[in-house]
Amino acid sequence: EVKNRGKNHYMYYHQELKKAMSRKIEIEAMLRAALKSDGFKLVYQPQVDLDSGQISGFEALLRIKESRLGPDQFIPVAEETGLISEIGRWVIREAVAQIVRWRNQGLAEKPVAINFSNRQLRDKEYVGYITTLLHQHHVAPRFIEIEITESILLENDDQTRQFLKALKDAGLAVALDDFGTGYSSLNCLTYLPVNKIKLDKSISEQFLQGNRIKVIESLILLAHSLNLKIMAEGIEEWDKVAVLKNSDCDGIQGYVFSKPLEPAEIAVIYNYNLLTKPPQ
Ligand code: C2E
Ligand code: MG
Ligand code: MG
Ligand code: MG
DSSP: OOOHHHHHHHHHHHHHHHHHHHHHHHHHHHHHHHHHHOEEEEEEEEETTTTTTTTEEEEEEEEEEOOOOOOHHHHHHHHHHHHHHHHHHHHHHHHHHHHHHHHHTTOOOOEEEEEEOOGGGGTTTTHHHHHHHHHHHHGGGGGGEEEEEEGGGTTTHHHHHHHHHHHHHOOOEEEEEETTTSHHHHHHHSSSSOOOEOOOOHHHHHHHSSHHHHHHHHHHHHHHTTOOOEESSSEEEEEEEHHHTTTTOEEESSTTOOOOOOOOHHHTTOOTTTOOOOOO
């Protein structure tokens, strides 16, 4: 009886493991195909400046064309397989190309943020790759912002600092993404060369009500005292916009203003004031 159950459990885990592995292999194949045949695209989510209501910049978010698979599912596979390096280079090329396209449509350049995986830290030529690319397309480095997450800090402190410093020395902006979800949050602010912190959605959800707003207010004060910009991410409701504005938060990125959009849709709202109603 016991032996039998053991065997069933083994069969169960064996089946699950097989399923997970074939799922991974499937996603890996999708990623390789996308790299080969122009199968990726970027969508852009506006970041809104709370003083002016203007779009201050965008976050570029990766999608596989004609696929409902989200980056939360395929980025981990890209990281495990090492494909992230090549994908990361495609992302930066495409973001720069898009900045140039908007410019050619007569729109004033605005910063585009791209996400960066821990694994890309080991790509020693990455900083040079970006600066060459920017130079070729006459895009000033400050129009690219690199988003890193706190988990990067647990990897290798010294290497990380050097990498980020190289980015900053080259004139790029660096943002600390998903702030508040990790362990080293407060400490790392004092020594990491970053320009901006992005409060994670979970923090805004937890701390934007009642007297817990004090926590957010303190974080905003702390950021400003360290000369950092602070932006709240994942904001979906208007009442939170007012609270954050009153707390002197610099910006908001969230569904309340816009979901990530196609470049053509972005061009339409490029110069709107999103704190007022859009023109009819
Ligand atoms: P992230 O960098 O924290 O990006 C923000 C995520 O929150 C995006 O999900 C965005 O669509 C979503 N979001 C924004 N506002 C709201 C809101 O008001 N409500 C809700 N519920 N969600 C909101 P997405 O596009 O699915 O990306 C998920 C994660 O995948 C990103 O989190 C980022 O870590 C990663 N990722 C996306 N693109 C890339 C990329 O090109 N390279 C790398 N390495 N990672 C990427
Ligand atoms: Mg991000
Ligand atoms: Mg985030
Ligand atoms: Mg995230």
